[in-house]
Amino acid sequence: MAKINRLLKTLYEDPKVVYTLLWMTLVIPYLSPLGLPIAVSPRTKTAYDTINALKPGDVIILSVDINAGAWGELGAGGTAIMRHLFEIPGIKIVIVNFDVQGHIFALRILDFIDKHGKEYGKDYVLLGFVPGGKAVGGAALASDIHKVFQKDFYGTDTSSLPMMEKIRSYKDVSVIVDVDWGQGTEAFLYQWVGPYKSKLIAHMTSMMAPTFEPHYNAGNIIGFIVGIRGAAEYELLAKKPGVGVATTDALSASHLLVVLSVIVGNIVYFSMKRRR
Amino acid sequence: MDYGALLALFLTLAIFSYIYKETVIFRFAEHMFLGLATAHRMVAAYKYVVDNAWTPMMRGDFLIIGGFVFGILILLMLSKRTEWVSRWPLALMTGATVGLGVRALISVNFVRQISATFEPFALRLDALKALDVVGVLIGTVTTLAYFTFTYRHQGVLKVSSRIGRIVLMLGLGGYFGNVVMSRLTLLSGRVVEILKTLGLVPA
Numbered sequence: 154m155a156k157i158n159r160l161l162k163t164l165y166e167d168p169k170v171v172y173t174l175l176w177m178t179l180v181i182p183y184l185s186p187l188g189l190p191i192a193v194s195p196r197t198k199t200a201y202d203t204i205n206a207l208k209p210g211d212v213i214i215l216s217v218d219i220n221a222g223a224w225g226e227l228g229a230g231g232t233a234i235m236r237h238l239f240e241i242p243g244i245k246i247v248i249v250n251f252d253v254q255g256h257i258f259a260l261r262i263l264d265f266i267d268k269h270g271k272e273y274g275k276d277y278v279l280l281g282f283v284p285g286g287k288a289v290g291g292a293a294l295a296s297d298i299h300k301v302f303q304k305d306f307y308g309t310d311t312s313s314l315p316m317m318e319k320i321r322s323y324k325d326v327s328v329i330v331d332v333d334w335g336q337g338t339e340a341f342l343y344q345w346v347g348p349y350k351s352k353l354i355a356h357m358t359s360m361m362a363p364t365f366e367p368h369y370n371a372g373n374i375i376g377f378i379v380g381i382r383g384a385a386e387y388e389l390l391a392k393k394p395g396v397g398v399a400t401t402d403a404l405s406a407s408h409l410l411v412v413l414s415v416i417v418g419n420i421v422y423f424s425m426k427r428r429r
Numbered sequence: 430m431d432y433g434a435l436l437a438l439f440l441t442l443a444i445f446s447y448i449y450k451e452t453v454i455f456r457f458a459e460h461m462f463l464g465l466a467t468a469h470r471m472v473a474a475y476k477y478v479v480d481n482a483w484t485p486m487m488r489g490d491f492l493i494i495g496g497f498v499f500g501i502l503i504l505l506m507l508s509k510r511t512e513w514v515s516r517w518p519l520a521l522m523t524g525a526t527v528g529l530g531v532r533a534l535i536s537v538n539f540v541r542q543i544s545a546t547f548e549p550f551a552l553r554l555d556a557l558k559a560l561d562v563v564g565v566l567i568g569t570v571t572t573l574a575y576f577t578f579t580y581r582h583q584g585v586l587k588v589s590s591r592i593g594r595i596v597l598m599l600g601l602g603g604y605f606g607n608v609v610m611s612r613l614t615l616l617s618g619r620v621v622e623i624l625k626t627l628g629l630v631p632a
Contacts, residue, residue, distance in 0.1 A: 172448050179613075179620045183630050221466075225618010226611060253473045254466075284477045288529040289522075304480045347533020360611035363604045370565070371545035373537055380607075381614045399630075400617050407613045 155428070161421045171414065178410045182402040189405050191398065196369060197386040200354045200376025203328060204234070209243020211327040212320055216337040217259035218252040223334035223358055229397035230356045230384030231258065231332040236266045237391050238330070239277075245316050246277040247298070247326075251290065251337035256281050256306055274314040281306035283340075291340030295323040295349060323349045332356045338365060338374075346373050356383060434626045441619050568596040 207213070215238065219227045238246055248263075250256050259279060271277055280302040283290040293301050298321060302311045311317050319325060329351055331337050338355050342365075345351040352375055355365060359380035369377040378387055381404060384397035443458035478500070486493050499518040506515035546562075546569050574586055575593030582590050624630040 169448060175613075175616070176620070179617050180624065183621060183624055221462075222615060225616070225621075226614040228618065253470050282473050282477065284474070284481075286526065288526040292529045301481075303485065308480075342537055343530060343533045347537040358611050359607045359614065363600075363607055367542055367545075368537070371541040373541055380611060381617070382610075396621060400614065400621065403617050403620070404610065404613055407617070408610070411609060411613075 158421055158424050161417055174410055175407060178406040179403045182406050183399060186399060187402045187406065189402055191382075191385050191389060191401055193386045193390060194383070196377040196379070197383050198390065200356075200378050201237075201387060201390040203352070203354060203376050204237055204241070204330070207241050207244050207327065210245070211243075212245045212247065212325055213238060214326050214329045215246055215248045215259075216329065216331045216333065216341070217248060217250050217255045217262075218331065218333040218335075218337040219258040220252050220254040220334060224258060226358045226381050227332055227334060227356065227384075228258070228262075229381060229395060229400065230378055230387060232262050232266065233384055233387045233391055233393065233395065233397065234330060234332060234356060234378075235262050236393065237387075239266060239268050239271055242269075244276075245320065246271075247317075247320060248277065248279045249283050249294070249302075250281065251283050251287065251340055252334070253282055255336075274309075275316055278311075278314055278317060279306040280311070283337075287336070287340040288344065291337075291344030294340075295344050295351075297322055323351055326351060328352045328354060330354045330356075333361075334358050335361045335364075342368060342373055354378070356387075431626075434622075438623055438626045441623060445619075567592070568600075572596050 215235065217231060219231055238244065248256075248259050250259060256279060263279070268277075273279075280298075283294055283301060285293055285301075290301070299311055299317070305311055305314065323345055329341050329345060331341055331353060333355060334357065338353075338357060338361075341351070341353050346353050353373065354376035355369075355374050356378035357365065357380075359382070362377075362379040365374060365377070368374045378384065381397055381400045385394075385401040386397075388394050388397045440458045440461070443454045444462075446452050447455045482493055482497050482500075486497065499521065502518045503515050505511040546565055571589045571593035573593070574589035575597065577586065577590070580586060621630065
């Protein structure tokens with residue numbers, strides 16, 4: 154027993170061992186999927202159903218607040234949501250970003266999804282970065298989209314885009330979908346949902362989710378897609394399993410390693426303490 | 430050959446080389462990331478000023494000059510002699526941000542959350558949901574009891590504050606668990622990109 158304890162202590166004292174094990178638990182499920190079951194939570198289902206119930210003419214604000222660091226967690230969900238939005242006939246999609254890097258990832262997703270015949274300027278627009286921060290930028294966007302964006306991301310006059318003629322403020326927006334690592338959600342919560350009772354669906358990182366969980370319980374956020382797990386649920390609801398589902402397998406394996414490490418670490422610690 | 434993906438692969442491995450030790454390759458990748466992020470932000474800010482301030486001003490919208498001048502005044506903070514002038518635009522910005530931030534704070538952060546916590550149980554027909562509401566109610570009240578410092582923690586207050594402490598520990602544990610999950614997801618995001626670049630999983 155003492156020898157096993159010493160071996161485990163030596164292994165766990167060196168972070169390289171833990172990191173190597175972690176890499177292995179993440180890589181193996183991608184190469185050979187485990188196919189672990191994924192149950193769909195009501196909050197993801199509500200988000201999916203709300204988007205699915207959109208009718209022709211409805212206007213969506215899609216805030217893509219993904220940055221380079223968060224792509225791993227929000228990329229799959231962002232793609233699944235955007236793909237779903239483009240499948241719904243007749244809806245108008247206004248894409249913005251509160252994170253300065255957001256448009257890069259919006260463009261990356263737009264590049265490879267099927268647009269189902271939707272045309273730029275008529276059915277969707279990319280307006281780009283909302284300056285002014287969460288409070289001022291969010292409030293300005295709610296009161297007059299055209300004043301915040303006199304030009305779209307490509308430099309075209311916003312007023313010359315056909316679909317933007319009738320989309321001017323919060324009054325013209327049916328639902329906000331916010332794919333976010335923490336920048337835009339507060340802007341929409343305090344500048345759209347609070348004063349104007351707009352409908353907000355949020356997809357955010359697992360790290361940010363506990364901060365906004367009370368807002369989902371209170372009804373400020375009507376649909377809540379949390380992290381890669383939420384993305385996997387959304388992919389299953391849309392019947393298009395992708396990166397989210399594959400990543401959930403890898404994550405489950407890595408979580409198992411974390412739990413095992415905690416247990417082994419405690420056993421070694423207490424047995425060493427007793428021996429002393 | 431996708432050179433962008435290869436560069437991303439190299440930079441990812443350069444960053445992860447820190448696990449071994451801090452090397453020149455790691456520092457190169459770190460500085461490159463910071464430099465690119467800063468440059469990108471500067472270009473975005475410049476584009477916004479040109480699109481929304483300079484171009485309308487050149488077209489004859491002179492009302493925007495006020496905002497333009499206030500923006501330039503912020504730069505005066507770079508000199509100690511003129512630093513005081515920059516406080517005016519900063520005060521305006523702070524005032525606007527606080528004012529706009531506060532207007533919905535009460536309804537979003539307090540009224541709706543309190544009403545959701547004390548929602549009548551009779552309306553919740555589902556037994557599990559009713560249990561959830563009772564749990565949230567007990568958790569809220571006992572946690573508030575833990576932070577009650579006006580009275581000595583004795584009797585009922587002692588019991589409820591102890592329960593509140595356990596609720597807080599559970600909450601913080603859940604928070605930490607989510608942080609771990611989030612970090613692992615970010616790592617898995619890089620892993621999948623590496624595997625894609627190496628052709629081990631479909632792109």
